[in-house]
Structures are given as C-alpha cells and as structure tokens.
Amino acid sequence: MTQHTVLTQADITRALTRISHEILESNHGPANLVILGIPTRGVILARRIAETIRRIEPGATDVRVGSLDVTLYRDDLAHGRTRTPAQTLVPGRIDGATVVLVDDVLYSGRTIRAALDALGDHGRPRIVRLAVLVDRGHRELPIRADFVGKNLPSSADERINLHLTETDGDEFVAIEGGRAV
C-alpha cells in the first residue's frame, strides 16, 4: 500500500504557527488561555502551540498547557478492547478561562464530544475552542473546528498517518490506501 505525503515537517510547523496566531487573534491576546491537548499526539501539539504563543507574545508566560484524556468518556467503551486511560493534567482552575482543545485529526467528532463532557466535569470555561492539525471530514456529530492546520477531504477507506517526532521519530502527514484523491 502506498502512501502519499500531504504535509512535511516544515508544513506542520507552519500550520501550528498560523494556528497559534489565530488563537491569539480570536482571544485578543494571551490572557486566560488554557491549551489542553487530547492524548496522545494532541498533547504534543498543544505544547508546541503554547510554546509558539509564548514566543510570539513575550508577555504570555502565563499561558497554561495540559492534557485532557477522554477515554473514560467515550461512547464506545462497551466494544473492542479495554482501553487504558492516559493521564489528565488540568493546570489549575478552568472556570472562566478560554480553553482551546487540541487534537491531531478531526474525524467523526466523537472524541471531541467526549472531551467536552470531560471538560465540563473539571469546571466551567468561558469559551471552548477546538484546534486540529488535520480535518478529514466525515463528521457524525454537529462539531466543527475553529482552527485547522489542513483540510484533507478523504474517503472513509483511506488512512491518515500522522507522525510527530516525539512519538514516532519522524514527522509528516500522509494519506494511505483507498482510491486516489
């Protein structure tokens, strides 16, 4: 099965930089921002976005970053293998904050639904936004991303391979299988 690269490492860095700018823009600055990544790769992307924001806005040292695991909130726990949860680390109180959820690939929207439920059990943010590196479509719930690195229309029988240096040793986004787009 051949795969076809759609984003290189440099493309990914550029996309995350743009998303960081957009987050700052929509939030009118870095105040009260909490960036929460969804494990595993969303957490890495959240950290990178937080670092980028701090670099862009030298005053933004208080941008908080953490992780929000959604395993225990999934709607498919009764099926398949038992899933091992990952750690949730919510940095401080989130009441009244602007929370940006970060995930690698947006697909059915079910993970984000679970994340919104999980978030609600930690507090009541003022605003919740969603940032994803890839939006591949095929939504099953009324959910959309506020910040998107790359829209990647794909068919359901294709695979999106998203590698990040920290987890995979190399970095790219590729599309594999299915009929050629």
Added chain:
Amino acid sequence: MSSNNMRHLLSTKDLSRDAAINLLDVAEDMADVATREVKKLPTLRGKTVVNLFFEDSTRTRISFEAAAKRLSADVINFSAKGSSVSKGESLKDTAQTLAEIGADGVVIRHPASGAPAVLASSGWIDAGIINAGDGTHEHPTQALLDAFTIRRRLHGSASRGKSLDGVTVAIVGDILHSRVARSNLWLLNTLGAEVTFVSPPTLVPADVSGWPAKFGFDLDAAIDAQPEVVMMLRIQAERMSAAFFPSSREYSRAWGLTDARFARLSPASIVMHPGPMNRGLEISSAAADSARSTVREQVANGVSVRMATLYLLLSGDRENA
C-alpha cells in the same frame, strides 16, 4: 501500553506484572477524579454491579459501592445474611437470579475459599466476577490497594509506571488464615518487592516452601532489619480458643507492633493495616495514628483501586476477553 481485557479478578497470583502495573496506573487516573469538581465519571453508565456479600464487611462493601457509583454504574447490594441464602438457597440459585437481573459485574465476599472461582467457571452467570475476599484464600483488591499505597508513599505523583522492585515488606500476624497475606504475597512478589512473613509457628501454613517469601518467628529481628514497610494483620479473637497461641497478652508481647518496636523503625518506614484494627493487640495506638501509618490512605486508595478494577473488567467486549 498493555490493555489486556480482564474477565475476572479472582486472585493476584495470576496477575502479570504488566497487568498489575497497568491496573495501578489506571487507579492513579481514578484517584485524580476524586480531586475534581465533579467526582463522577460516566464510564459505566448502564452497567449493573452487584455486591454479593455472604459475610458482613461494611468497609469493603461501601468501598466497592462508592467505586461503582463514581463510575456511574447501578449498584445492587445483596447481603446474603438474613436473606433466602441463609435459609439454604444455594450459590447456584443466587447466581442464576443475579444473571436474570442482568448483573454485568458481581463483587463477591464469601466465607468459602474458591467460591468466586466457582462462580466464574460455573456457567451460572456471565458476569465479571471480582473476589472481595474468599475464606482464607485471597482478597486481591486489598493487595492492590496496599501496593498502590506503598507506591504512592515512595514515588508520590511520579508513581505511574513504577514497580516495587527491591522494596522490603514485613507482613506480621496470622498468615495461616489471612487472605490479605496471600494476595499480598503474590502481588508484591510480582511487583518486585521482597516479602518477609513474621508470625507464631502455629499460624503459618503447613508447607510454605513454594512461597516466594522469607519466614520468621521473631518480630524484633524483623524490625532490626529495618523493612521499608511493616504490615500488621488483624488477629481474630477466636484463634485463641483454638490453641494457636496461649493468650492475647502473650501474642501482643511477641508479635504486636508495640510503642517500643514502633520507635525502633526507621522514620521513613510505612506502617500498614488492612483494618479493622485491634488497637493494643496487634498494633499500638501510637503506631496506628502516626504519620507513618497509611491506615486512612488505604481506605481512600481502596476506592481508586476498585474503580480501576471495575473499569478494566466491565468495559470492552466481554466475548473477546
């Protein structure tokens, strides 16, 4: 990251090291929930957990009940005392009744060793079975909460993924009748700890040559070895009449964690007791109430460990387990 589907939790003996560490790690996630604004998860919504207790144990039952409720499971408490069971209904009939009610998980406490294993292998009920103490056999969730407690004391917030390699644990008291001792033996050994049992010679099983532990009769010698953990077991009053030892006073003098022995322990040591305690018999109040005592943490950790157990047993495809 291993995530084997567990079907039942009957003993710690058949728990692999990876599975044990995974369970303790999940328990860490569950413990975090207790610190949140909303201390409840939707995870087991629509699942039914039955607490089937053929022996009175309010502490264990409420711990399981709290665990199941925090995971949003429906909980049915079936106390077999004073029910049809005490009027001669068999374990089989009870199990089949629970199956009809639609129990997804059965937490069973039973005075007969092996009753949970019989329930799990009988075909009477297709539910996840959790052994909450069977006779003098095992009490796996107690051992898991003990291991969790030790790990947290030693590693704090960096506990995830850690084993208990090289940790020295002295377990003192009635080994012969203790299901806590057996479950701890296997689990602590699997996690890499070094277990020493200390007890009167009458309260050691007949042949322990196959047990991965050291055995001794001298508590003072065990204390002098400066174990990192001292776990005192409850001594039952009825053992006295069965000639296991002459008197509670003599027992306390020889095998109790007295103030004097407690004072000789290292300040970094941990004192544990599965409860309920006989203060002044196997443990002095000073030891039980000291900062080194984990007695109260053990109770809180029990809920986290039982949440983890319920989650791992009752989620995922049971037919693929």
Added chain:
Amino acid sequence: MSNEPHLSDSGLSSGVPYLIRGATLPDGTRSDVLLTGGRVAELGHGLSHAGATVIDADGLQALPGLVDLHTHLREPGADQSETVLTGSQAAARGGFTSVFAMANTSPTQDTAGVVEQVLALGERAGYVTVQPIGAVTKGLGGTQLAELGAMATSRARVRVFSDDGLCVSDPLLMRRALEYVKAFDGVIAQHSQEPRLTEKAQMNEGALSGELGLIGWPAVAEEAIIARDVLLAEHVGSRLHVCHLSTAGSVDVIRWAKARGINVTAEVTPHHLLLTEDLVVGYDARFKVNPPLRRREDVEALRAALADGTIDIVATDHAPHPIESKDCEWDAAANGMVGLESALSVVQAAVVDTGQLAWADVARVLSATPARIGRISGQGQPIVVGAPAELTLIDPAARRVFGRADLSGLSANSPYLDMALPGRVIATFHRGTATVLDGVLRDATEVARLNGVLHG
C-alpha cells in the same frame, strides 16, 4: 439361623448357556469358557454346546467377577442418589458380581432388620450379590457398639463391620469391637481419620492447601489411627481391615505391621491410585473426597504397595451424591465420587498399563482377596471348571473418553468425566447370567426375572 451359606451354589441355573470363545484367562493362556448350570462347565479349545449363546472373546481378557469391599448404595435413606438396584447396575457395568454395601444408610445398617432389608433388595435386583456391611457403633455414633452378633447371625451373615465415613476414634471402643468380632470371624474395616486433627478439613494438608486457603487434612491424621489400630489388633489378636489408604506414610505403617505378623489387610481406591491433589486448584467439587486426593509421591507409594502386596485390595468407595451436593462452593460440597463403572479402567491406567500389575494380580486385588477378607462364598474364585459362573470380560485395548453415558448409577459425580481411559467392560456374568452383554446393561426386569427363576 441357617448354617447354609446364603449364596447356595447348588441348583443355580441360568437357563441360557454361554460359550465364550478364545478369551485370555488371568494367567495369560487362551481358552474357550462354557458357562452352564451357573458354573464354569468346561475350559479348552474348540468347545461347542448345543443352544449356547456364543461370544467371540478374541482379544478380550477374562477375569473372575469383581468384588467391591467398599460401596455406598445409599438405600435406605438417600434413594435420590442411588438405590440398591441402580448401584447394582453400576456395579455390573463395571464388571462387578458382588458389592459390600456400607453401613451409613438411613436408618443405619446397625441391626439385623436393616441388613436383611438391604440383602433382600440386592437379591430382588439380581445384578450382583449385595453383601451388607454392619455398623460398628449404633447409628455410627461412635459411643456404643451396634448389635454385631445379631447382624452376624442374621440372614445377611454380616462379617465386615465399619463406621465408614466416620472413624471409630475411641480407642477403647475400637479395642472392644476388634475383640468382639472374633466370635464370628468378623473384621473391623476402619475409616482411619483422627477427628480432632481433621476438623473442617477440606483437602490434603500441604503446599497447595496453604495456597488455596483450604483447611488441611494432614497425612498424620490417617497414619496415627492406622498405627494405633494395628497395635490394638496385635494386642487383642484380631483381624483389622484398613479402608482407603491414601498416604505413603500409611503404607509404611502397614508394611511394618505385616512384617510384624499383625493380621491386617489394607485397601486403596482407584482414585487414590490415579488422581492427585492438583485437581483441587479450580475448586471443582467433583474432586472432593475423603480421604482427600494426595500428592504425586503418595500415589506412587500406593501403586508400589499394591504391586508388592502391602496393600491387599482395590475397593471403589463408590459414593453417589446428587448434583446439588457437588454443584456448589467447595466447603459446602459433599465428599465422595462414584467409582464402580470406572474402577477397572482406572486400575488399568494406574497400575496395569504402567507394568506394575498383571491381569492375574488384578484378579487377586479386585476379586479373590476382597472376597476372602469379606468371607463371602461363591465369589472371587479362579476361573476353573466347577467354579461359580461369576465372570467379567474386558477389552483392554479399548480407549474411550469416559462420559455420562458410561455411568449406570443415579449420580454423575465422577471425577473421570471427559477423561480418556483405557479398557472397557464387554460382559459381566453373575450366576451364569449375563448382566452386561456387548457393553450394554441387561434390562432390569429381565435380570429380575432370571433371578426369580433362580430363586423360584
């Protein structure tokens, strides 16, 4: 009282003669065997007999009809588990022509009336000779001697007395019982279990009992009673039979006693020759039995002792129980296993196929010696011309997965279900009548009718 043996050899006629062709006799020679007039009428090659039913026994082993010195038939009192009829059928299916019915019925077989009732039930069933055992103490209470003499002189002619299931633990009572039965050449068959050392005991005491959290049944509780009893038997000059020996230490005590000239015989069950305590691991109560399954080294010692004659006989301790007594948690389960139908296969697996016993030895330990210990006539005799037609034909080359269909008794508490076992009983002849033919049990009314002919 009659001075005639109750199993009169005279005048027995099955009506149908059987000509068994080419069977292998216990001594290894091959022969035709003609059964007629309730006796072995002729041995030799190329026999013929007008009107005889011919059985091709090529490759089959002939044994004298098996005698079980230790069977629980449960009637009267627990006929949901077994009756004299169904137990007799199980026995015939297993190749037995006689069983000794243990005394722990309800009411207890402790009076002439009850033992005669059991005897009569056995006669009516007609599959095997049912020889009642008498209780040693009233109601198995362990405090007062039962009417041993009355049972001995009754129509049941009781010679074996046992409180089996319970030990005659009171040493004075045991001494008196041993002495008293000398009057009629009786024997005390002791269930050797020191009661205080085995309170609430659930399995063999050892490494496994400690791990499983089951209360141990220590070997010393058996060995101490055997040691005491052989010394008592020596002191009063009586005959002692030790039921279901289960430990290597017990073998040593018996060996010592025999070397000393003490008049003791010993028995082992098929299950103690084959199964070990490891089977308890899953808490499956089918493996709960008293005395409990022991260690591998005990099994080896018992096999060796059976081979060298230290242990005299194999007896089944056939103990039927209803489903609910086994389909429960271990502690609540009843002790005991059914064993009549599987006994010969288990003995073959444990000691014949391992080369420790020849078929002639099997004839000794499962027929001749138990008949002699029990002082029963018309049973346990060698296959010679003129001997009673009590005979079993087995196919030692057969292999089968033992199943529920192999059980003919009322209860299914066999530890061997789903286990592959060698050998199979093809035919059993009792008083010249086939009770089992082609591996199939003969119909009860037919057997009873033929029996009626015999007694008519």
